[in-house]
Amino acid sequence: MSSQxxxxxxxxxxxxxxxxxxxxxxxxxxEDDDFFVTANHKTKVTxxxxxxxxSKEPAISFFSKKDWFNVIGMIKDRGVVFYVNIATxxxxxxxxxxxxxxxxxxxxxxxxxxxxxxxxxxxxxKIQYGYPQSLVDALKKTTQQLFxxxxxxxxxFQMHMIQTLYQQFIKEKKFIF
Numbered sequence: 001m002s003s004q005x006x007x008x009x010x011x012x013x014x015x016x017x018x019x020x021x022x023x024x025x026x027x028x029x030x031e032d033d034d035f036f037v038t039a040n041h042k043t044k045v046t047x048x049x050x051x052x053x054x055s056k057e058p059a060i061s062f063f064s065k066k067d068w069f070n071v072i073g074m075i076k077d078r079g080v081v082f083y084v085n086i087a088t089x090x091x092x093x094x095x096x097x098x099x100x101x102x103x104x105x106x107x108x109x110x111x112x113x114x115x116x117x118x119x120x121x122x123x124x125x126k127i128q129y130g131y132p133q134s135l136v137d138a139l140k141k142t143t144q145q146l147f148x149x150x151x152x153x154x155x156x157f158q159m160h161m162i163q164t165l166y167q168q169f170i171k172e173k174k175f176i177f
Contacts, residue, residue, distance in 0.1 A: 003031050004029070006028050007025050007028075008038070008096060008097055009024060009095065010097045011023075011096055012085075012098075012101040013099070014100065015102070015129035015131060018048065019048050025040060025044070027039045027040065027169060033065070034066060035062050035065060036065070036090060036092065036097055038097070039058070039060050039165065039166065040059055042055060043055050057074050057076055058074075058075045058169075059074050060073045060075070061073070062156040069085060070085050071085075071156050071157070072084075078110055079109075079159060080162045080163070081107060082106075082107065082157055084106040084150070085099075085105055087101045104116075104122045104143055105117040105118050106147065108150050108157060110159070
């Protein structure tokens, strides 16, 4: 059963199964064999420590069902900024998209600059949670593959597509922001 056209929560977890972060309202624009593609704007986010905040800008997100990453295309005044989480493939369970976040992240800016984030946090959690070497190797391989996709602006790192999907979100939900 497709989740397309429905509103879902998104939950990220840490390797030990503890909740990391939760996004309250995310509209599923597309669900196919490879991705859940969602949209949100000003959605409530709850951190594991209970802190709550609202996302500032509209975002289109791609949650891979097969590969170890997800991508958030944040629509900012200066263009689309892509935030990439190295994470398990995403599962849909009881109306909630779920994945394990492995800390390693990238950010792709409109000018093409790529920033690597959270390497220290990954190293800390690798020890804290006892990541097996096979997992570490798989995550590092994923980061190398993703860096190439970022450089070449391969799917889903295409700004025009993010804008098109956002317009679809506005049209389908008839939102005024």
